[in-house]
Amino acid sequence: MRIALVAPSCPLKREAAEAVRxxxxxxxxxxxxxxxQCFASDGHFAGSDAVRLAALxxxxxxxxxxxxxxxxxxxGSNRIAGAAASDLPEAVRGKRFLGYxxxxxLLAALHKAGASVAHGPMAQDVLRTGGAAAIExxxxxxxxxxxxxxxGGLAGPSMAFNxxxxxxLLGTAFEPDFTGVELLIEELDEEHYRIDRLMFxxxxxxxxRACAGIRLGRCYVPENDRPFGFDEEAIVRDWCSRSGIAFRxxxxxxxxxxxxxxxxxxxxx
Amino acid sequence: MRIALVAPSCPLKREAAEAVRxxxxxxxxxxxxxxxQCFASDGHFAGSDAVRLAALxxxxxxxxxxxxxxxxxxxGSNRIAGAAASDLPEAVRGKRFLGYxxxxxLLAALHKAGASVAHGPMAQDVLRTGGAAAIExxxxxxxxxxxxxxxGGLAGPSMAFNxxxxxxLLGTAFEPDFTGVELLIEELDEEHYRIDRLMFxxxxxxxxRACAGIRLGRCYVPENDRPFGFDEEAIVRDWCSRSGIAFRxxxxxxxxxxxxxxxxxxxxx
Numbered sequence: 001m002r003i004a005l006v007a008p009s010c011p012l013k014r015e016a017a018e019a020v021r022x023x024x025x026x027x028x029x030x031x032x033x034x035x036x037q038c039f040a041s042d043g044h045f046a047g048s049d050a051v052r053l054a055a056l057x058x059x060x061x062x063x064x065x066x067x068x069x070x071x072x073x074x075x076g077s078n079r080i081a082g083a084a085a086s087d088l089p090e091a092v093r094g095k096r097f098l099g100y101x102x103x104x105x106l107l108a109a110l111h112k113a114g115a116s117v118a119h120g121p122m123a124q125d126v127l128r129t130g131g132a133a134a135i136e137x138x139x140x141x142x143x144x145x146x147x148x149x150x151x152g153g154l155a156g157p158s159m160a161f162n163x164x165x166x167x168x169l170l171g172t173a174f175e176p177d178f179t180g181v182e183l184l185i186e187e188l189d190e191e192h193y194r195i196d197r198l199m200f201x202x203x204x205x206x207x208x209r210a211c212a213g214i215r216l217g218r219c220y221v222p223e224n225d226r227p228f229g230f231d232e233e234a235i236v237r238d239w240c241s242r243s244g245i246a247f248r249x250x251x252x253x254x255x256x257x258x259x260x261x262x263x264x265x266x267x268x269x
Numbered sequence: 270m271r272i273a274l275v276a277p278s279c280p281l282k283r284e285a286a287e288a289v290r291x292x293x294x295x296x297x298x299x300x301x302x303x304x305x306q307c308f309a310s311d312g313h314f315a316g317s318d319a320v321r322l323a324a325l326x327x328x329x330x331x332x333x334x335x336x337x338x339x340x341x342x343x344x345g346s347n348r349i350a351g352a353a354a355s356d357l358p359e360a361v362r363g364k365r366f367l368g369y370x371x372x373x374x375l376l377a378a379l380h381k382a383g384a385s386v387a388h389g390p391m392a393q394d395v396l397r398t399g400g401a402a403a404i405e406x407x408x409x410x411x412x413x414x415x416x417x418x419x420x421g422g423l424a425g426p427s428m429a430f431n432x433x434x435x436x437x438l439l440g441t442a443f444e445p446d447f448t449g450v451e452l453l454i455e456e457l458d459e460e461h462y463r464i465d466r467l468m469f470x471x472x473x474x475x476x477x478r479a480c481a482g483i484r485l486g487r488c489y490v491p492e493n494d495r496p497f498g499f500d501e502e503a504i505v506r507d508w509c510s511r512s513g514i515a516f517r518x519x520x521x522x523x524x525x526x527x528x529x530x531x532x533x534x535x536x537x538x
Contacts (some may be wrong), residue, residue: 010495042498043496043497043498043499044461044462044493044495044496045498074462075462075463075466079465079469164466167436167470168466168467168469170440171439171470171473171474171476172469172470172474192313193313193343193344194344196348197344197347197433197437198437200348200441201436201439204440204441204442205440207440224313226343227313228313229312229313229314230312
């Protein structure tokens, strides 16, 4: 099992690469190919759009690569998602793609184009407290679709997104078909008033209203100068109620080491 | 000319109310009615949704009120915009509405329902450096549609929005018809990578692509831990170019005392 690591958003830290390489080597069931583009830097990004796209397309087209793993999030995968998901190379068939956060733009675009994608831990998560477990969970999924890696409550078609990314997908060419899908969301570093605004936006969408329900992962919410008066669960429940979307409880996903894997799929798990 | 002040988002500061009251009194051409709801407080908001909506609907329905002026932004007008713009009272005809920032949700909803709205300074702007000029500009507009209050470059149908608000309007019931409209945008406190993400979202919209062009107001951009590599004008130019939207230069609007008035209208100014 050969797993290629590329960075469609921001660059991977060297110490993260070394730690993940050591964990993968100790397993003995996978070979990790860390593309040098992971360490490229161009302004905010891990190389220019052209450099990031070329690395991604290279591993997508490589028939000896079994899975493509996003190194980390940040921002920028949306800038190359259209070109990345156009005219998919034959070698994409059967490959697994894994990432989350900003990587959600690519998950949406690749899924829409027919690729097999999942929302879950990325290489740089190794630097989190308890991060080794996140890496093992990700590799277990990539190597053998280990059921223990999955979010425990998945009972049917499902997708997972960072809430900000989901909001910015709506109305674009990468907007997923949410019909009948359980939609899992998580957020990082957005104040409660911003979560409320994003939920207004997302639940106002006719496309999102076709989903089977929303489940809320973990949000890491900074203090605001004006306390909002409601926490994130109350906010999500409120907008689900206003929009006629079922609120289906919490989800075991988020920007942390416990982040479970959520494959995008249309059949029962 | 009777101008009613209400706060559909966050509460007005007492010192701002006093300063604006003094400026209006000195003019002698308008009577300012500061609704007590402006000082209500409920969590993040200037009173609960019900309280804010009731105050707004009260002044909308009052035939002795000639104009409705939003006290300030913050967040929350989207939560009452649907109800505020439903089944408009007869007395709305001929009234002018003025606000910006979070108030853009209400501008969009009221404009869509047929009301006469404009993007421009709000009462709490009096507290900015040079803020008295912003208040005089706003009152000149509300009292007599003073041409000197207008953004100087308006040459046809136009609308103006905070970029984040615009992004969150897309796909909602309040999404404006941008066909042939020059779209002016401004932003506050969003890092360059966020402006880039918002521009990706906004320019991906087929509805926005029907606009006549985009002009960029002032953005007040905080430092990011990763310098983006491009400033806001380069970002907006890039996304306009990618999406086939004309970039028509800068606009004299923003979160500052120089913020000019942009009426939403479909005919030439």
